[in-house]
Amino acid sequence: MTASLFQPITLDGLTFPNRIAVAPMCQYSAEDGSASDWHLYHWMNLAMSGAGMITVEMTDVERRGRISHGCLGLYSDDNEAAAKRALDAARRVAPAGTKFGTQLAHAGRKASNRRPWEGGGPLQPGEDAWQTVSASAIAYDTGWNVPRALEEQEIEQLIGRFADAARRAERAGFDFIELHAAHGYLIFQFLSPLSNQRTDRWGGSLENRMRLVVEIAKAVKAAAPKLMLGARLSVKEWVDGGFDVEDAIEVAKALKSVGVAYLCCSSGGNSPLQQLPSGKGYQVHLAEAVRKGAGIPTRAVGLIDDPRQAEAILADGRADMIALARAFLADPRWGWRAAATFEEPIHPAPQLARSVTTMEHWMKASA
Numbered sequence: 001m002t003a004s005l006f007q008p009i010t011l012d013g014l015t016f017p018n019r020i021a022v023a024p025m026c027q028y029s030a031e032d033g034s035a036s037d038w039h040l041y042h043w044m045n046l047a048m049s050g051a052g053m054i055t056v057e058m059t060d061v062e063r064r065g066r067i068s069h070g071c072l073g074l075y076s077d078d079n080e081a082a083a084k085r086a087l088d089a090a091r092r093v094a095p096a097g098t099k100f101g102t103q104l105a106h107a108g109r110k111a112s113n114r115r116p117w118e119g120g121g122p123l124q125p126g127e128d129a130w131q132t133v134s135a136s137a138i139a140y141d142t143g144w145n146v147p148r149a150l151e152e153q154e155i156e157q158l159i160g161r162f163a164d165a166a167r168r169a170e171r172a173g174f175d176f177i178e179l180h181a182a183h184g185y186l187i188f189q190f191l192s193p194l195s196n197q198r199t200d201r202w203g204g205s206l207e208n209r210m211r212l213v214v215e216i217a218k219a220v221k222a223a224a225p226k227l228m229l230g231a232r233l234s235v236k237e238w239v240d241g242g243f244d245v246e247d248a249i250e251v252a253k254a255l256k257s258v259g260v261a262y263l264c265c266s267s268g269g270n271s272p273l274q275q276l277p278s279g280k281g282y283q284v285h286l287a288e289a290v291r292k293g294a295g296i297p298t299r300a301v302g303l304i305d306d307p308r309q310a311e312a313i314l315a316d317g318r319a320d321m322i323a324l325a326r327a328f329l330a331d332p333r334w335g336w337r338a339a340a341t342f343e344e345p346i347h348p349a350p351q352l353a354r355s356v357t358t359m360e361h362w363m364k365a366s367a
């Protein structure tokens with residue numbers, strides 16, 4: 001019997017050959033938002049990982065929405081052309097059926113930062129810093145930039161920027177779009193009662209706080225109707241009085257009703273005060289709660305790195321797909337590792353074919 005990990009899944013008409021996903025991972029290696037040679041290598045490498053779903057990385061819909069000077073964007077013709085180049089190359093080496101998506105985002109008050117390997121945290125004077133924006137003028141932490149609260153008319157423009165980026169994503173050749181409503185970036189800054197203290201129709205009640213993500217989803221769907229649309233949500237903020245699972249279920253229902261086909265269930269990222277209980281599979285219960293509560297397919301993520309652990313989550317009906325981030329950096333053939341574990345076929349590029357028996361041997365030896 002085929003392992004659950006290797007059963008195909010269809011989301012809004014788009015079929016993925018297996019349930020293994022590469023989670024989005026910023027590479028901080030773009031040039032004014034454009035994919036570089038690093039992305040060419042990285043996307044081609046991920047294309048040969050055995051994962052059926054590859055969500056490349058947080059991709060910002062405007063320049064000031066980038067976390068850092070190295071973040072990827074889809075706000076210019078150059079960005080679109082560079083993404084197309086890297087994506088075309090990745091497709092040429094990917095097994096048939098592999099699907100690629102972009103994660104559309106805006107960093108809001110967490111923009112204008114240094115790259116992680118430059119120490120992270122806000123850009124300093126002389127480092128080409130910029131004014132950040134958010135739901136309210138509340139900084140992420142002491143010492144961080146105080147954002148400017150977006151005006152009503154700017155919010156409408158922002159929704160338009162997501163739609164523009166979605167059109168670019170479709171032209172560049174992506175199969176799906178994931179909205180980044182997690183990790184304390186702009187969409188989540190609106191969702192959280194801690195970072196959103198607006199008194200207009202974009203703040204206050206949950207219905208008002210979720211208006212931005214729902215309107216963005218509708219606009220993106222209308223702008224790129226051929227692309228499947230999903231979203232990543234911080235289901236829990238891990239701060240007293242913050243956004244929590246019951247809120248996430250309501251958001252999931254609203255997103256489902258406007259055509260969002262899956263929810264990747266992550267958590268945290270909006271406050272330095274968060275009490276995040278990291279450990280193996282620490283967010284799986286969130287994917288399970290949203291799946292049951294909202295009836296939407298979910299993708300589980302977070303310290304899932306063992307094929308048998310991943311298989312059990314699916315077989316127990318706790319999620320519909322499994323995403324891995326760091327494990328794919330450590331082992332870009334993790335999908336092969338999973339296939340060899342369950343004696344499923346591996347689909348290598350012909351240049352790599354002679355390594356398949358090595359992977360099978362390793363997995364038998366470690367069983």
Ligand SMILES: Cc1cc2nc3c(=O)[nH]c(=O)nc-3n(C[C@H](O)[C@H](O)[C@H](O)COP(=O)(O)O)c2cc1C
Binds near residue numbers: 103
């Ligand atoms: C290098 C790196 C970059 C990341 N960039 C993103 C990103 O662009 N978008 C996002 O939603 N999450 C991002 N994340 C979070 C991962 O997608 C994932 O949710 C997290 O690492 C937990 O999964 P893991 O235990 O399999 O690594 C990033 C993580 C890493 C390690």
